[in-house]
Amino acid sequence: MAGKPVKKVVLAYSGGLDTSIILKWLQTEYGAEVVTFTADLGQGEEIEPARAKALAAGVKPENIFIEDVREEFVRDFVFPMFRANTVYEGQYLLGTSIARPLIAKKQIEIARKTGADAVSHGATGKGNDQVRFELGYYGLEPDIHVIAPWREWDFKSREALLDFAEKHQIQIAKDKRGEAPFSVDANLLHSSSEGKVLEDPAVEAPEFVHMRTIAPEDAPDKPTVITIDFEKGDPVAIDGVALSPATLLTKLNELGRDNGIGRLDLVENRFVGMKSRGVYETPGGTILLAAHRGIESITLDRGAMHLKDELMPKYASLVYNGFWFAPEREMLQAAIDYSQQKVTGQVRVKLYKGNAAVIGRTSPYSLYDQDLVTFEEGKVAYDHRDAGGFIKLNALRLRVLAKRDKRDA
Structure with a gap:
């Protein structure tokens, strides 16, 4: 043997x-x-x-x-x-x-x-x-x-x-x-439950499977509003209190648990080739993902943000499949970390019955310019007539295609 x-x-x-x-x-x-x-x-x-x-x-x-x-x-x-906003198959953290x-x-x-x-x-x-x-x-x-x-x-x-x-x-x-009625794996980020009573994906998971969150319908009727401070893409404080990484995630887990946040019932594609059904609970991580995207929304340039979103599924697959120490994951990490240099500021999040909603965000590096987006007369010069040429240039290939199709019809 x-x-x-x-x-x-x-x-x-x-x-x-x-x-x-x-x-x-x-x-x-x-x-x-x-x-x-x-x-x-x-x-x-x-x-x-x-x-x-x-x-x-x-x-x-x-x-x-x-x-x-x-x-x-x-x-x-x-x-x-989390700097990469990593989600596998659209849901799994x-x-x-x-x-x-x-x-x-x-x-x-x-x-x-x-x-x-x-x-x-x-x-x-x-x-x-x-x-x-x-x-x-x-x-x-x-x-x-x-x-x-x-x-x-x-x-x-x-x-x-x-x-x-x-x-x-x-x-x-x-x-x-x-x-055992199901198997469990847990760490500070989440708990996962699989097997036995969870093997039929058509059957709702029994409530006793959930160990890290209360049911959203049992969560308080009054929302909880918190602030999370970020420095270079990482959370560093909750409600103005500086916390170590593990202590901060522990606090977010408690807030998520009490508000029924972070439950996921997922059928995923395993790397080995089969599908599996799991029930996951990631209370703190769910809040953190929403908050991080919130601070990125005012600090990242459009091109950088969209490129990150394109790279993220590849990064997620590498983590899911076990290639953490592979050079391609490290290459992606270097690009992601570079993007986070100005991702600093504060996000206000409302926690309510299973939901974590960003309701405010501020940053000393904000790219949001109220004078540019206001419908009122702004201080920054923006000539509306410029948009006409911009649109025509972007429409050029569409117009050429349309003329060809009209001619060949």
């Missing part, structure tokens, strides 16, 4: 049942020393118990790595992505996708530090995450050996996994013995 000999492997380890089984499987099938990495990405669960579970599985204390990466996650991954390159990066760093010759993850063989993890690994360490247990082992059912766990005295919580 095992491939080439492996001495030490760094496992992305949550401490849950699946990765605990993988940990033991790596020890028994590969005879490898296991190093565990557990990341606090803001998933909302206590991660310190993973240390005790790893110790109980025979992992050496010096081989257990638990790290709070929330600030790095938001600063170096979420915010750069890529909450799961953007977390994978950070986990892969940390695993490779730990592999180098501990002398490990392999890395491993718990992604299944049908999903996108296996691609994202492994493209990240190879992009950072081209000769690393990758172990993907779900593609290698012989377990054919959940019962077989549970039998393995019992045989090796892996503790199984009562709520893990049966089939």
Whole structure:
């Protein structure tokens, strides 16, 4: 079953049942020393118990790595992505996708530090995450050996996994013995729910699936109005209070949750070729996207804004498909970051029953000129007669086409 000999492997380890089984499987099938990495990405669960579970599985204390990466996650991954107004297939804010390159990066760093010759993850063989993890690994360490247990082992059912766990005295919580009604992945940007009760796209998701937002119809009848300050495309303050990246996103999540903002029921096209239905909740990200577009509307030139909108779908596909460390994503990022040099100012947003609406925006770099757009006599010279020549020049090719078609009719 095992491939080439492996001495030490760094496992992305949550401490849950699946990765605990993988940990033991790596020890028994590969005879490898296991190093565990557990990341606090803001998933909302206590991660310190993973240390005790790893110790109980025979992992050496010096081989257990638990790290709070929330600030790095938001600063170096979420915010750069939001500078591009990134949306996959028109709706998905890529909450799961953007977390994978950070986990892969940390695993490779730990592999180098501990002398490990392999890395491993718990992604299944049908999903996108296996691609994202492994493209990240190879992009950072081209000769690393990758172990993907779900593609290698012989377990054919959940019962077989549970039998393995019992045989090796892996503790199984009562709520893990049966089939979960759906699977969940969460971090500070979003939560995603898939599978089981959500597999039929014709059936509305049960309310109990939603864990990060109240139902919009249950949100307060009075709107909440906030201001978000931006500097060079990144949010830096809410209601005038400066906040760190992770703290700011946490605050936006709370505001979004309380106003029923950020729910999405989506059927998406996976990179591996199949369609999948997911229920996503991105409360803070939904507010942030609206606010960022609001500040860009007065600070970006038309050409730059439209070019960004043309580039964004390509950027979104690269993130979704796992090419964060690819040169084309970095090239696009450089262009996007250049566009954000003057995206500074304040946006006022109204939050109400599932909606985040921009109701005001100001910037010291605003390109909005009231004298140009007013219907009253402005201070800036604008000769209305100039528009006639402008229109005729743009109409020239249309007139030529029309004359030809009229002649040939």
